[in-house]
Amino acid sequence: MTPKHNNNRTMIGVLAAGILAIIYMIYVMVAPQGGHIQGWTPRASSTLAEGTDWVFNFINYWNYLFFIGVVAAMGYFIYKYQRKSDSDRTEKVKDSIAFEMFWVIFPTLLVMVVFVLGARDYMGQRVTPKNVYEIQATAFQWGWTFTYPNGGTSDSLVVPANQPVRMVMTSNDVLHSFYIPDFRVKQDVIPNRFTYVWFNAPKPTLKYNRPNDSTLTVSSLDRKHILHCTEYCGTSHSGMDRNVQVMAYNDFETWLEELTKVDESAEGGKKVFESKCQSCHSADGTPGIGPTWKGLWGSNRSVSPGGAVPADENYIRESILNPGAKVANGFPNAMTNFTGLIKDGEIKAIIEYMKTLK
């Protein structure tokens, strides 16, 4: 027996690595994440989530079984048939047709079952139920505008609880994707085209009362959900995360009424800035993709074409609704065209806000 073929030390190493791996996997699966225990998938907060999770778990259990089988066979063979010496001979193994046929037919049947389960549930996701509530979504670099049936717009998503909601989506510039993990829905958002997705979230996450009313009861509410953009869209792709709130129908109606009112004060302007402009502009002089707004109001801007123009009401308005008309020197012509994405009152509010940024 030459030491070269002594598998034992190596096997102890492999075993130790295996045990470490198992400890590690248990750790990451149950590690506290923001205060609660995590399994594989996140909270199931829409009616679609159950079907997805069921197929996810079904496949996962078969995967565990298959994987453990493979690894156990590997381990057993390595142990049982280890080479004793250089001159070991092996006996010829006869091919077993029955065994081979089993290993062709069994997995084929199994994956066909998996396919049917996944496809059936998928069709259910694609067929929109009757009496849906429609919300228009417009994605842009890098944010979202949600337009409600009454004309109100919002930059984060609020939906009525226990009601099928259908998103009618399009993009102003490049590809984006609408993804709410808790709802298990995802759909790419494409320029020049409408795509759709629907969901029904039963549990409210927020009570909505008149602004100064402080009778919010937070218990019995689910935590808020998050909307991600999942199609890469440039620098602030990861900055397109938005809150998704679910409200009981009465609360939702109140919220919707409030929505059509625009706060035209500097305070309101600050909110617009934070939701629509902050990804490229700063209010405190920090450099960004676009010029900072600190000291912008009333200053003389060097732009092309045109040379110098004063930053007055008209200039600001034009910069927002037709940003390519005068491009600030030293910056790329990269600003989103906000025509249709911003209300007149919001522009007024922004101007009020700019006046405060000395």
Place this chain on the structure above:
Amino acid sequence: MSVTMIEPGQTMPAIEHHYLNAEKGIKSWLTTVDHKRIGIMYLISVVLFFAVGGLLAVFVRLELLTPGRTIMDAAMYNRVFSAHGIVMVFLFIIPSIPASLGNFLLPIMIGAKDVAFPRLNLASFYIYWAGGILGIIGMLSGAVDTGWTFYAPYSTTTTTVVWMTLAVFVAGFSSILTGLNFVVTIHKMRAPGMTWTRLPLFLWGIYATAIIQVLATPVIGITMLLLMMEKLIGIGIFDPKLGGDPVLYQHFFWFYSHPAVYIMILPAMGVISELMATFSRQKIFGYKAIALSSMAIALVSFLVWGHHMFVAGQSEVAAIIFSAITYLVGVPTGIKVISWVGTMYKGSISLRAPMIYAQMFLFLFTIGGLTGIMLGSLNVDVHLHDTYYVVAHFHYVMMGGTVIAFLGGLHYWWPKMTGKMYNESLAKWAAGLIFIGFNVTFFTQFILGSQGMPRRYYDYVPEYASLHAFSTYGSWILGLGLLVAFICFIHSLIKGEQVGADPWGGTTLEWLTTSPPDAHNFKRVPLVTRNPYDYDAAYDDLLGDGMGDGASRTPVVSPSRS
């Protein structure tokens, strides 16, 4: 049967004349048409690009260590992850095994003197480098931040992607010409007696790969050309503003890039077949199943590209068909795994470093394949698409599969290529570190992904922070492991012991010639009289006479008829 045993402590005599010293000087390398030298030059090149891509990956993981800014800003992060993907896919993994190990071994394994078109082979190498240099210019000259997929219209409207797409376009030609060369070589240059069913499985893998390379690569070439034309003269194919369709781009892209994932994995599967046979000293369980499933995968892989676009806006009918066919490709892959495990049954298993890598491959690739089954399910993919689950899946198959098989193959054939043995315990330490590091880095990402963490994200919500940090720690262990593996090879070059013709007891033809081989591979043309893994017939040769000219090795080889 006369067998010269080398006693312990006695060193192997060095080979006097071989391909490495047949000619001298850097010029003799740069102008060589010897497939072995070209293979070595490819090896050095892909290792170089792997190092570049790996370094970029370290920066990507470092940035993700904490939410928000860690070491760079968002714009820089996007460039770094894009460059990482582009270098790894187009300049490292696609050429990796076929162009280095394939070039070196293919002619030897079929008993030929060289590939069919040796000059074309050298040309492929230079075209590859032309692509590489364009890619480097692209990276240094600015802002390719599109990801390796170059999706329109982002790629055509905001940044200069022309250098990078040109790089991919040019590198594609190298891939096509290498594929063509290999197909013709395997068809036309086999030694007497080397029938198709006696072809080693590594070559079946290379053959299936070469066919995909020839058929699929033109599509990515045309796609990149269209993208450049869109960007430069605005022809309006992909950009909706010009009347184009961005989903069409995705169809074009994946029509190449799905088959391309099999360009990446089939050669690796071939390597694993060789390792399993040699280190189990057992004929491959289901040789025909493996050979035929490679061909089946090669053909069916052209019909499943739509599984990358389940939520991209294609029709439901298309999605359902693509999902069904995707599952059909999964089956031959599963059969291969069973066959490899079955090969160990009643074998004589030696856990040398190459076999350790082969076992690691089985472990990791099985996870990669099973999670592919998860992703092929329509409703589940709606949730998992473009999350870290996909990132983990393809790292398990591409790194856990291809890179691990490459490392295993490199350890296995290193003595053949250099005539020197590597240090066994150094190699095993490296393998262990890589295994642990890899799993810590990427298994974590399965959990992140199923939790809903999107990919290509510079910043993330705090819930994901601890798992991201974990993944980054893993990348350090992984990096260290790779470094140790690299040191192990360099150490072998300097200090390695001279080996004989067949240090492992391998039964394929490359083990008949000297280590390193003669400039013309064999002194006599081999006559093949048995199957590649016929340990019964080869038993008496197995003890390794160490002289390696094959003279004493009847009936495997008899003096040539020429």
